[in-house]
Amino acid sequence: MNQQEWIEYFELVNGRKPTPAELSQAQAAGEFILERPNVFSSNGQVAEQRPIKPAEPVIAMTQQPQFAQPAATFQQVVPPKKGMSKKTKIILASVLGSLAAILLIVGGYSLWRYQSGKIADGTYEVVSFSRYDEDKDKMVDGIDEYKDEDLEFQSFVVVKNNQSRTYNLVESDNKSYVSLMDYETDVPQVFDPWNKTQSQVLNADQVEDVTKDFMKKMRKDYSFYTKEAADKVVKKTTREYKDTLKEKRTYVKHGDEYTLTTYDKKGKLQSRITYKRMSKGDAEERWDDYKDAIKDYKKDLKTYSDQYDDFKDYYDYGYGYDYGYGYGNDYGDTYGGYNDGKNSGSKSDSSDSSKKSSDKI
Numbered sequence: 001m002n003q004q005e006w007i008e009y010f011e012l013v014n015g016r017k018p019t020p021a022e023l024s025q026a027q028a029a030g031e032f033i034l035e036r037p038n039v040f041s042s043n044g045q046v047a048e049q050r051p052i053k054p055a056e057p058v059i060a061m062t063q064q065p066q067f068a069q070p071a072a073t074f075q076q077v078v079p080p081k082k083g084m085s086k087k088t089k090i091i092l093a094s095v096l097g098s099l100a101a102i103l104l105i106v107g108g109y110s111l112w113r114y115q116s117g118k119i120a121d122g123t124y125e126v127v128s129f130s131r132y133d134e135d136k137d138k139m140v141d142g143i144d145e146y147k148d149e150d151l152e153f154q155s156f157v158v159v160k161n162n163q164s165r166t167y168n169l170v171e172s173d174n175k176s177y178v179s180l181m182d183y184e185t186d187v188p189q190v191f192d193p194w195n196k197t198q199s200q201v202l203n204a205d206q207v208e209d210v211t212k213d214f215m216k217k218m219r220k221d222y223s224f225y226t227k228e229a230a231d232k233v234v235k236k237t238t239r240e241y242k243d244t245l246k247e248k249r250t251y252v253k254h255g256d257e258y259t260l261t262t263y264d265k266k267g268k269l270q271s272r273i274t275y276k277r278m279s280k281g282d283a284e285e286r287w288d289d290y291k292d293a294i295k296d297y298k299k300d301l302k303t304y305s306d307q308y309d310d311f312k313d314y315y316d317y318g319y320g321y322d323y324g325y326g327y328g329n330d331y332g333d334t335y336g337g338y339n340d341g342k343n344s345g346s347k348s349d350s351s352d353s354s355k356k357s358s359d360k361i
Helices: 003-014 020-028 086-117 142-148 180-184 204-221 227-245 280-315 318-333 352-357
Strands: 122-133 138-141 152-160 163-172 175-177 189-192 197-200 248-254 257-263 269-277
Touching: 003 020, 086 248, 122 142, 122 257, 122 280, 138 142, 142 152, 152 280, 163 180, 163 280, 175 280, 180 204, 180 280, 197 227, 204 227
Parallel strands: none
Antiparallel strands: 122 138, 122 152, 122 269, 152 163, 163 175, 163 189, 189 197, 197 248, 248 257, 257 269
16 A cells, blocks of 8 residues: 555544654555655656655564554454353242242232131121120120020121121010110221231220210200210210220131130130121111111100100209119110120110120120
8 A cells, every 4th residue: 555545544543643653664664655756857857866765764574563552442352242051041040930939929828818817898796605704703605694684685797898886786575775876976996807806996085085975965865864974974985995995806707707705904805706797688687677776765765855854843853863874874884886795785774684784795
């Protein structure tokens, strides 16, 4: 190549023009051929030839031309990337497979454990009930105790979205006894399917507020409720509710039934109740009976309220106080939705047996 071609090649490789020293070295090394000048002048005469001298001393042909450092970057060979070996792929696949299997096992166990404690929505009735009798110092059959006193006891629980509310109904001589507090106030319990436990939703202060509002309404609707009687109901209900917050409740699900066991704050067994899910038709019939009993009970309260208004001046509030105290006790005792039905709805002043039985469930 000639000098110009070599210069263009050098610029292409190194990205710059060669220095005079580099140009001389390349010339001495014979990397390009100098173009000789025209020996004829413009008039056809032989021009004087001048010796051509190299810019630098001649370098031995064995010496390699010295290029600038950037040229070396074009001569470096980038090693090709190698993929994972077959052995590595097998190990990785095994690890990922094991991890997926573990996740499936854990997920399957979690789902099974949750479902094994999930109480399906519906209406459940009490089919068996036993309680600890302090006098006898043993567990006794609570339902048989009602039968022994010619009382028919019905208790059912409505479960929805892992929460439950309890409703009690006692019948005697074709007369039904219920608690408006169970019916008209909302003090639910909540199920924990994972741990299979049940606990209260509200705290004691919230229950106290709920009871105060309820008794305020009762005093407005039924004049025989004195302030003293209403205050007693609030205090008694709040005190009993605080006791339930110290209890421990566990349950076991078996088919369409579940058994709820209650222990006191010392861990002593207090009650064991089994609930069975009712069919839709039976549940509707039970609700109809319960709501009819509520209506009848309100009529009775209205009658007693009217009697109180008619005779309170003659009895100097004694008549009203008796009714107020009796029904006040009833509502306090029967606020038992949270208490596993521990105190059923029965008129405390209507019969000794019904009052006695109200302390059993």
